[in-house]
Amino acid sequence: MSELIQELQQYEKGRSLWQDAFRRLRKNKLAMFGMAVLSIIVVLALLTPWIAPYSYEQQDLYLGATPPSAEHWFGTDVFGRDQLTRMLYGSRISLMVGLVATSVALLIGVLWGTIAGFFGGRVDAIMMRLVDILYALPFAIFIILLTVVFGRSMLLLFLAIGAVEWLTMARIVRGQVVSLRRQEFIEAAVAMGLTRWQIMQKHLIPNVLGPIIIYTTLTIPSVILLESFLSFLGLGIQPPQSSWGSLIKAGVETMEEYPWLLIYPGILLSLTLFSLNFLGDGLRDALDPRASQD
Amino acid sequence: MLRFIAQRLLTAIPVLFVVILITFTLIRLAPGGPFDQERRVPQVVLETLNKRYNLDDPVHVQFFNYLGNLLKGDFGPSFKYPTRTVTEMISTGLPVTLELGFYALLFAMCIGIASGVVAALRPNSLQDYVPMSLAMAGICLPSFVLGPLLILIFGIGLNALPISGWNATPGDKILPAITLGAAYAAYVARLTRGGMLEVLSQDYIRTARAKGLSPLRILTHHALRGGLAPVVSFAGPAAAMLLSGSFVVETVFQVPGLGRFYLQAAFNRDYTMILGTTIFFATLIIIFNLLADILLVWLNPKLRENMLKS
Numbered sequence: 001m002s003e004l005i006q007e008l009q010q011y012e013k014g015r016s017l018w019q020d021a022f023r024r025l026r027k028n029k030l031a032m033f034g035m036a037v038l039s040i041i042v043v044l045a046l047l048t049p050w051i052a053p054y055s056y057e058q059q060d061l062y063l064g065a066t067p068p069s070a071e072h073w074f075g076t077d078v079f080g081r082d083q084l085t086r087m088l089y090g091s092r093i094s095l096m097v098g099l100v101a102t103s104v105a106l107l108i109g110v111l112w113g114t115i116a117g118f119f120g121g122r123v124d125a126i127m128m129r130l131v132d133i134l135y136a137l138p139f140a141i142f143i144i145l146l147t148v149v150f151g152r153s154m155l156l157l158f159l160a161i162g163a164v165e166w167l168t169m170a171r172i173v174r175g176q177v178v179s180l181r182r183q184e185f186i187e188a189a190v191a192m193g194l195t196r197w198q199i200m201q202k203h204l205i206p207n208v209l210g211p212i213i214i215y216t217t218l219t220i221p222s223v224i225l226l227e228s229f230l231s232f233l234g235l236g237i238q239p240p241q242s243s244w245g246s247l248i249k250a251g252v253e254t255m256e257e258y259p260w261l262l263i264y265p266g267i268l269l270s271l272t273l274f275s276l277n278f279l280g281d282g283l284r285d286a287l288d289p290r291a292s293q294d
Numbered sequence: 295m296l297r298f299i300a301q302r303l304l305t306a307i308p309v310l311f312v313v314i315l316i317t318f319t320l321i322r323l324a325p326g327g328p329f330d331q332e333r334r335v336p337q338v339v340l341e342t343l344n345k346r347y348n349l350d351d352p353v354h355v356q357f358f359n360y361l362g363n364l365l366k367g368d369f370g371p372s373f374k375y376p377t378r379t380v381t382e383m384i385s386t387g388l389p390v391t392l393e394l395g396f397y398a399l400l401f402a403m404c405i406g407i408a409s410g411v412v413a414a415l416r417p418n419s420l421q422d423y424v425p426m427s428l429a430m431a432g433i434c435l436p437s438f439v440l441g442p443l444l445i446l447i448f449g450i451g452l453n454a455l456p457i458s459g460w461n462a463t464p465g466d467k468i469l470p471a472i473t474l475g476a477a478y479a480a481y482v483a484r485l486t487r488g489g490m491l492e493v494l495s496q497d498y499i500r501t502a503r504a505k506g507l508s509p510l511r512i513l514t515h516h517a518l519r520g521g522l523a524p525v526v527s528f529a530g531p532a533a534a535m536l537l538s539g540s541f542v543v544e545t546v547f548q549v550p551g552l553g554r555f556y557l558q559a560a561f562n563r564d565y566t567m568i569l570g571t572t573i574f575f576a577t578l579i580i581i582f583n584l585l586a587d588i589l590l591v592w593l594n595p596k597l598r599e600n601m602l603k604s
Contacts, residue, residue, distance in 0.1 A: 140538030
């Protein structure tokens with residue numbers, strides 16, 4: 001009985017779209033698992049300078065590569081550096097590249113898509129045609145080309161990866177804006193005399209936010225993957241700095257003798273990608289229940 | 295149909311032109327000339343070299359010269375290995391990369407479509423969850439982790455398969471092909487499942503069932519054709535994925551393909567080689583996109599009118 005009253009009270013209060021979505025997300029075990037794993041990794045990465053058991057470049061050539069032990073949980077590399085410490089610092093870089101490059105993609109994509117969708121007509125046609133053309137290009141190759149031309153720097157990595165990943169975002173946002181513009185509540189808002197800015201703020205942005213959030217969570221793993229791919233090939237993060245990709249590269253070089261140097265960073269990278277994908281799928285189901293699961 | 299193909303071809307040409315222009319400009323922007331060495335080369339030698347490669351012409355003249363040579367299939371000489379031409383290097387690496395890509399594609403299609411169909415037949419059951427979890431694993435396990443892991447397990451641990459080389463020992467193509475195809479198989483499985491689920495709920499499938507056709511016949515004769523449309527439209531992006539994947543796989547398994555040449559060129563700053571291969575890769579991908587579009591329209595004639603309109 002009391003449950004029923006509680007439920008009724010809940011209805012009385014009314015739930016916003018976001019509360020509703022959050023409730024659905026909480027029920028999704030995989031998504032919550034992903035969120036938990038990610039939170040742990042992010043917190044560890046943030047606290048690295050204080051919690052890392054050893055210093056970053058502290059070498060112990062006498063020790064060399066040792067398998068996991070009580071002093072070095074994940075073993076040490078050929079220079080006797082603590083692998084756990086290196087993985088923690090690597091997480092900082094990989095996650096940072098993931099966040100910054102995704103923000104670049106987000107900014108360009110949302111602006112591009114909103115402008116194209118809002119103005120429509122010829123502006124729209126030209127802008128989206130350009131996106132189509134860029135879509136057809138081999139991007140891994142272009143990023144390699146960029147790193148060759150402008151040297152291998154972290155800034156370039158951010159810009160290049162961000163510049164590659166904005167295309168899908170632009171398409172999604174534009175599609176949303178175009179379909180929203182035709183709807184009656186926007187017409188009603190216009191008829192009520194709301195300004196353009198008010199319409200965008202009150203009606204367009206909240207409605208586009210869902211797909212943007214979903215796609216952002218799905219962009220981060222592909223950005224992290226791209227960075228690791230480049231670092232693995234030796235074109236991304238340069239020593240002495242390390243990211244997951246460059247740790248895996250180093251691990252592969254010595255995997256026959258010291259497999260733990262490959263396996264732990266590999267697990268960490270895959271676990272992060274898993275979690276982000278689960279969270280992204282979960283968010284999609286929560287925010288847009290109509291979207292089919294594919 | 296012909297009009298559609300012609301229209302697509304016409305739009306491909308400006309794309310290709312833009313690619314060549316961008317690549318050419320970028321390479322010209324690159325710091326340092328192709329003949330910069332640690333050892334200083336005498337000025338006279340440098341000038342002769344520049345003249346030999348027409349580097350003292352104005353840039354736009356160089357561009358149109360290059361474009362003209364491209365049309366004849368001549369990508370110019372390599373800057374690092376003056377005795378070899380870029381065309382030569384592409385033609386030695388390409389067959390290897392294409393063969394690797396073909397096996398990877400074959401593996402991906404067989405595994406991906408089969409598991410996608412199996413999953414779609416009984417959604418939200420164990421039969422769905424198991425292949426889809428595996429597909430998720432395939433997407434989240436990048437080739438540069440999967441490849442070395444396969445080497446550790448099958449090559450070194452079990453000593454069952456060769457771990458490097460190409461065409462040298464029997465079976466040395468298996469691990470590279472699986473590594474390259476795994477992520478692709480995962481995407482194909484997910485796309486097949488999505489496409490099949492949509493098709494299986496449509497009226498004409500119910501009609502076929504009502505006619506008393508066997509489930510297998512409905513699957514092969516009615517559902518697959520429509521259900522595979524998402525897979526086909528993925529073929530274009532997939533070609534790009536396979537190419538960038540081949541960089542990793544060819545490095546890990548020491549396969550002498552185009553991807554490894556490209557990376558070598560990137561490290562050596564072999565500008566003409568990079569220019570040539572980039573343009574070549576772009577052309578390949580544009581062609582793949584074109585073929586995918588044509589195949590898609592052929593599979594679903596309803597799309598033809600829409601595509602012509604847009």
